[in-house]
Amino acid sequence: MSRAGRAVAYVLVAVAALSIPVILVSMLVGGYLGLFFYWVAPWLNRLSRR
Known part of the structure; x- marks a missing residue:
């Protein structure tokens, strides 16, 4: 036991x-992923608008 x-x-x-x-x-x-996506999201939006 x-x-x-x-x-x-x-x-x-x-x-x-x-x-x-x-x-x-x-x-x-x-x-880190949250900060990375928070920082990269505006860049992705700019790139996708072109």
Whole structure:
């Protein structure tokens, strides 16, 4: 019983340790993409009007 509990705890800790950097990286990438599209959208509109 304690072995199973320990295994579950290790799995939860591993998932949390892996998910935190993934969430941070995805937030950073999302922010950079948002800024990039916000900055590039006017240029795309100008190019498409020609």
